[in-house]
Amino acid sequence: MPSYADSQRDFTEPGEDLPGFCQADTVVMGCGNRLLGDDGFGPAVISYLRDYAPVPKRAVLLDAGTGISRLLFDMALSPSRPRRLIVVDAMRLGLPPGTVSVLPLDSFTPDHTRTFAEHQEPTSCLLKELRDLSGIEVTLLVAEPEFMPGEVSPGLSPAIQRAVLKAREIIEPALVA
Amino acid sequence: MSKTLVIQPVTRIEGHAKVTVQLDDAGNVSDARVNVVELRGFEKFCIGRPVEELPRIVTSICGVCPWSHHLASAKACDAVFGVEPPPAGRKLRELANSIAYTEEHILHFYFLAGADFILGPAADHSIRNVIGIASAVPDVAKRVVRSRHLGARMLEILSGKSIHPVAGVPGGFSKALTAEERDKMLPMAEEVLELAKFSIAFAKSDVFPKYLDAVKTLGVIKTGFLGTVTKDGTLDLYDGVLRMMQADGTYEEFPCDKYTDYIGEHIEPWTYLKFPYMKKVGKLSMDLDNPVGVYRTNTLARINVCDRIRTPLAQKEFEEFRSKFGRPVQLTLAYHWARLIELLYNAEYAVELLKSPDITSTDIRVPVKPRAARGVGCVEAPRGTLIHDYETDADGIVTNVNLIVGTTHNNAPINMSVKKAAIDNIKGGKYDQGLLNMVEMAIRAYDPCLSCATHDLDGHIPVEIKILASDGETVAVVR
Numbered sequence: 001m002p003s004y005a006d007s008q009r010d011f012t013e014p015g016e017d018l019p020g021f022c023q024a025d026t027v028v029m030g031c032g033n034r035l036l037g038d039d040g041f042g043p044a045v046i047s048y049l050r051d052y053a054p055v056p057k058r059a060v061l062l063d064a065g066t067g068i069s070r071l072l073f074d075m076a077l078s079p080s081r082p083r084r085l086i087v088v089d090a091m092r093l094g095l096p097p098g099t100v101s102v103l104p105l106d107s108f109t110p111d112h113t114r115t116f117a118e119h120q121e122p123t124s125c126l127l128k129e130l131r132d133l134s135g136i137e138v139t140l141l142v143a144e145p146e147f148m149p150g151e152v153s154p155g156l157s158p159a160i161q162r163a164v165l166k167a168r169e170i171i172e173p174a175l176v177a
Numbered sequence: 178m179s180k181t182l183v184i185q186p187v188t189r190i191e192g193h194a195k196v197t198v199q200l201d202d203a204g205n206v207s208d209a210r211v212n213v214v215e216l217r218g219f220e221k222f223c224i225g226r227p228v229e230e231l232p233r234i235v236t237s238i239c240g241v242c243p244w245s246h247h248l249a250s251a252k253a254c255d256a257v258f259g260v261e262p263p264p265a266g267r268k269l270r271e272l273a274n275s276i277a278y279t280e281e282h283i284l285h286f287y288f289l290a291g292a293d294f295i296l297g298p299a300a301d302h303s304i305r306n307v308i309g310i311a312s313a314v315p316d317v318a319k320r321v322v323r324s325r326h327l328g329a330r331m332l333e334i335l336s337g338k339s340i341h342p343v344a345g346v347p348g349g350f351s352k353a354l355t356a357e358e359r360d361k362m363l364p365m366a367e368e369v370l371e372l373a374k375f376s377i378a379f380a381k382s383d384v385f386p387k388y389l390d391a392v393k394t395l396g397v398i399k400t401g402f403l404g405t406v407t408k409d410g411t412l413d414l415y416d417g418v419l420r421m422m423q424a425d426g427t428y429e430e431f432p433c434d435k436y437t438d439y440i441g442e443h444i445e446p447w448t449y450l451k452f453p454y455m456k457k458v459g460k461l462s463m464d465l466d467n468p469v470g471v472y473r474t475n476t477l478a479r480i481n482v483c484d485r486i487r488t489p490l491a492q493k494e495f496e497e498f499r500s501k502f503g504r505p506v507q508l509t510l511a512y513h514w515a516r517l518i519e520l521l522y523n524a525e526y527a528v529e530l531l532k533s534p535d536i537t538s539t540d541i542r543v544p545v546k547p548r549a550a551r552g553v554g555c556v557e558a559p560r561g562t563l564i565h566d567y568e569t570d571a572d573g574i575v576t577n578v579n580l581i582v583g584t585t586h587n588n589a590p591i592n593m594s595v596k597k598a599a600i601d602n603i604k605g606g607k608y609d610q611g612l613l614n615m616v617e618m619a620i621r622a623y624d625p626c627l628s629c630a631t632h633d634l635d636g637h638i639p640v641e642i643k644i645l646a647s648d649g650e651t652v653a654v655v656r
Contacts (some may be wrong), residue, residue, distance in 0.1 A: 019326045035222070073288045074325060077311045077318040152222040
């Protein structure tokens with residue numbers, strides 16, 4: 001879920017025009033539903049970074065949950081946008097469970113575009129539009145899920161728990177770059 | 178050879194859906210269905226938990242309308258415990274509801290449906306999107322982003338959290354509003370009201386007139402309507418009686434805890450989403466020429482069933498709308514117009530609530546004690562009537578849960594409107610992206626939120642149009 005509250009400490013103060021994630025240098029959005037097993041990978045990465053990674057003030061971490069598109073809508077309409085956006089999600093690519101990959105948007109074939117959109121197709125469209133039309137540097141950081149339940153079942157598999165640690169190793173240098 | 182056309186995903190709706198359009202041998206539409214995949218197990222997940230935890234848990238169903246779930250759940254808990262919140266506690270809940278509504282309706286008009294109207298349904302797919310809006314009307318885009326930001330800020334001040342709220346508790350509200358906070362919020366609410374006033378004026382002058390023909394024809398079906406009103410028939414989005422209106426305008430009212438007497442649930446094998454229908458009619462038929470038992474919820478339904486609106490500017494718009502279109506209005510695209518009336522109402526009502534003297538009262542909550550009981554909580558969510566039905570044992574542990582979310586009520590009419598739009602726009606096997614977008618527009622009018630009930634675990638995207646031949650072979654797929 002798009003957590004304005006979680007990001008409040010990084011937001012603009014009252015009276016300023018736009019949300020903080022539109023004005024930050026780097027934004028990291030974790031996508032997924034914590035109620036659905038490994039689909040909670042993205043939010044788990046955000047929680048872990050908040051607890052253990054040094055996050056500079058110019059960076060914003062957002063638990064976007066299943067509602068990333070509405071954050072991207074705001075970002076797309078905003079006259080001010082971040083320089084860099086890192087989207088973290090669980091994605092089936094047929095790799096060993098827990099494999100963490102950094103994928104540029106251009107690596108997506110139409111089929112991959114479909115696969116990427118675990119949450120909403122417009123997300124993939126919007127990410128490309130943000131990159132192509134707004135000049136935002138967009139990076140996708142994905143992990144191969146092991147446990148994607150058909151019913152509500154919170155909790156990450158051991159493979160995805162390890163993937164959270166790997167994701168930190170990749171994201172942390174980008175936050176300070 | 179007949180064809181089947183599948184639209185997957187339907188872009189710019191919340192959640193996932195696939196539209197399948199079956200063509201006959203002449204290339205005309207013989208059938209159309211909207212398929213969704215339901216998120217299963219949430220109700221089961223709630224069983225065995227202390228009922229007071231549910232208002233916090235249900236906000237994790239999805240990130241789209243957490244406040245509606247939160248408040249419906251808090252009201253169901255009130256009923257389980259047999260209590261009524263103090264007036265100030267109720268007002269704080271209503272204030273949060275109205276602010277959340279403004280965020281949602283702004284999102285829908287400008288982001289989700291706006292591209293259809295501002296850029297036109299036939300505009301190239303590459304520009305008929307949010308970036309296209311930002312380029313076409315940059316000043317409006319900035320106001321929109323700022324107003325949504327103000328909404329989020331107000332909810333944070335009011336309750337500490339905008340998404341995943343926790344402030345609504347059994348018996349009332351957990352946090353009083355200080356005078357300082359009220360003074361901080363009031364100018365924000367007034368600014369959102371200005372955008373609401375601008376939005377409906379802009380739509381009436383620059384948007385709707387251009388598409389009046391589409392409004393009068395696209396996806397038009399004849400159904401009943403469901404919405405919540407006060408005892409004197411005033412529109413109420415937080416509390417009241419449910420008014421079920423027939424297509425001829427006659428209606429009956431019932432308290433929300435009697436919903437099972439009035440609403441049945443039909444099942445089709447081709448979708449996980451149930452089809453609620455008017456139970457007293459005895460059956461559901463989605464036949465376009467002779468529908469039976471079908472009703473709609475969401476903005477147009479609420480504007481149809483109510484007799485008046487409590488705030489002056491929205492009441493004026495309501496009178497103009499009714500004078501122009503009559504009652505009940507069956508035009509599917511009129512949902513957008515009705516949505517803007519509700520945006521104005523909620524923006525006005527938020528200001529009104531902030532100005533009420535007791536909004537800063539600290540008497541906002543009554544104590545509760547667990548008991549074996551059933552409690553039904555109902556609110557009007559932006560996308561339709563939302564019902565939470567809980568049962569508990571003597572220790573207050575949940576033993577049964579049933580939820581009917583707003584979009585589910587509209588399942589049958591969405592299918593009917595899509596079929597109607599497909600019939601009207603796809604003829605002789607000819608179609609293009611603009612025509613297919615007209616089919617999608619019929620869905621978007623309902624502002625469906627499938628996230629509550631859907632999550633495509635196979636990772637498929639929300640909408641695709643697939644064309645199948647009469648022998649069932651896929652001829653083309655349009656995304």
